[in-house]
Amino acid sequence: MKHTSFLIILLILGGTSVSAQNFEDFRRQQQEAFQSFRQHTQQEFEEYRRKVNAEFAEFLKNPWEQADSNEPLKEAPKEPDIPIVELPIINVEVPKENRINVNIEKPKIEKVEKPVPIAPVVYTPKPKEKTLLFVFYGTEGTVRFDMNGKATLKGSAEKDVSAFWSELSKDNYDNLLADCLNLKEELDLCDWAYFKMTEKVSETIYGKSNEMVVFHTWLLTQSGFRVRLGRDNGRLHLLLNTNVKLVDTPYWTLDDGNYFLLDGSKIDRMNIMGNSFSGTKALRMAFDSRNMFSPKETSLRDLQSKRYPDLQAQVACNKNLLDFMADYPATLEEKYELTDWAKYAYTPLSESARKRLYPAFKSQIQDKSEADAANIILNFVQTAFEYKTDPEVWGKERAFFPEETLFYPYCDCEDRAILFCRLVTDLMGLKTALVYYPGHLAAAVQFNTAIPGDYFIIDGKRFLICDPTYINASIGMTMPRQNNSTAKVFPL
Numbered sequence: 001m002k003h004t005s006f007l008i009i010l011l012i013l014g015g016t017s018v019s020a021q022n023f024e025d026f027r028r029q030q031q032e033a034f035q036s037f038r039q040h041t042q043q044e045f046e047e048y049r050r051k052v053n054a055e056f057a058e059f060l061k062n063p064w065e066q067a068d069s070n071e072p073l074k075e076a077p078k079e080p081d082i083p084i085v086e087l088p089i090i091n092v093e094v095p096k097e098n099r100i101n102v103n104i105e106k107p108k109i110e111k112v113e114k115p116v117p118i119a120p121v122v123y124t125p126k127p128k129e130k131t132l133l134f135v136f137y138g139t140e141g142t143v144r145f146d147m148n149g150k151a152t153l154k155g156s157a158e159k160d161v162s163a164f165w166s167e168l169s170k171d172n173y174d175n176l177l178a179d180c181l182n183l184k185e186e187l188d189l190c191d192w193a194y195f196k197m198t199e200k201v202s203e204t205i206y207g208k209s210n211e212m213v214v215f216h217t218w219l220l221t222q223s224g225f226r227v228r229l230g231r232d233n234g235r236l237h238l239l240l241n242t243n244v245k246l247v248d249t250p251y252w253t254l255d256d257g258n259y260f261l262l263d264g265s266k267i268d269r270m271n272i273m274g275n276s277f278s279g280t281k282a283l284r285m286a287f288d289s290r291n292m293f294s295p296k297e298t299s300l301r302d303l304q305s306k307r308y309p310d311l312q313a314q315v316a317c318n319k320n321l322l323d324f325m326a327d328y329p330a331t332l333e334e335k336y337e338l339t340d341w342a343k344y345a346y347t348p349l350s351e352s353a354r355k356r357l358y359p360a361f362k363s364q365i366q367d368k369s370e371a372d373a374a375n376i377i378l379n380f381v382q383t384a385f386e387y388k389t390d391p392e393v394w395g396k397e398r399a400f401f402p403e404e405t406l407f408y409p410y411c412d413c414e415d416r417a418i419l420f421c422r423l424v425t426d427l428m429g430l431k432t433a434l435v436y437y438p439g440h441l442a443a444a445v446q447f448n449t450a451i452p453g454d455y456f457i458i459d460g461k462r463f464l465i466c467d468p469t470y471i472n473a474s475i476g477m478t479m480p481r482q483n484n485s486t487a488k489v490f491p492l
Helices: 002-014 020-059 158-168 171-186 191-206 210-222 319-327 338-345 351-365 370-383 402-407 413-428
Strands: 065-068 131-136 139-144 227-232 235-241 251-254 257-261 269-272 301-304 312-315 431-437 440-446 454-458 461-466 488-491
Touching: 020 158, 065 251, 131 191, 139 171, 139 191, 158 210, 171 191, 171 210, 191 210, 191 319, 210 227, 210 235, 227 257, 301 402, 312 351, 319 402, 338 413, 338 431, 351 370, 351 402, 351 413, 370 413, 402 413, 413 431, 413 440, 431 454, 431 461, 440 454, 454 488
Parallel strands: none
Antiparallel strands: 065 269, 131 139, 227 235, 227 269, 235 257, 251 257, 301 312, 431 440, 431 488, 440 461, 454 461
16 A cells, blocks of 8 residues: 555656556566665664664773672562451352442553664575574574574673674674564563573573673663673673562662663672663563463363352463463562552463363353352352462462462462452453452452442442452452451552
């Protein structure tokens, strides 16, 4: 369509009369001219990127200043989890109407800019091009690269890193970079998944070495991510700038943000290069993509509701996705504590889990009222899983993504609230909220009808309490000893 409009404009402005016989020749000429224009523009992009890299390589020659790290951040101590309460399996009780007057805490979550390359990177065909195969989280990837032409790093001094950076910035690595960026889009990878993928590409080429560290740093900067290099006793380290703080991770506060050391080293002082690469942005720790790792189903797990025994399913999860989730760093949202739990609630289930679990639900809730359907989902989450606290199982707090709750043998209140919100959103299309009490997390749902029970008003809409850890309780019922008037409510 763009090409056609371009031709029409040329015809009108040029007063050109084109016969049927030569129109195809004319169109071909104009398309060739358009391609030449595009190539010229891409050439300008490439020249700009090489210019910026050349300037940065020169900058890397400057002495790296020594800097002390901060103490690794610890999560604030949480109230001990309250004991669960279980009602007998009887007919669903209809709670009384009870509006709860509470200040709804709705934090403003700042929009973080997406890291993008400083200039578009496109694949350029080359004769007899070789490819490199790598595997991350059970998923094969291929990038075009000739191992015989890889650059080498002579040492860890500033001048050595500068020379290596200059070599990396030549055209030998362009197609590899373009392929990495394309894989990010094809697999719909979040920022952290892209970090792990490029880490694996770097390790496949250079092994675990200083060369790998610098190459990974180069690959991330060219992709738009803000990183720096540090050096300690001849060993180089990658320092990653993220939009939120990471827990139990050494970090340095520099002029443009916090930089985290992720290679497991216990270092409190190192020499760090003086600036970040032009135009780069912090890596976003949101789990906001599908992350389509190759499917590898876990063993089947039998799950069944106790009150509604016809609701039963054999569930399998994606083991590759579970492995990725297990590696996901714990983060600390200082502005509002519930935003971290919200990150888990926003995460969709894998296709492996949905294709087995959701048909079982749909067969039971179809043609049911909203109240009946929600009670069926709620009792499933209340009774299909065995309750144990995180300290009992993991020795520390560890929130689950919904996929993990379906897989691991035990879960606690926040895991259940997160899974319940995910199921209600997917199966009923209703809005949900997380409800926090000291030592406990529940949920609330905005129904289309006025269902009796304990409810909040959020932006003029009723959100009814639903507690996945108050065993056999119906929607609208608050667990005993919880004070709704002091609850913190986070609409998802």
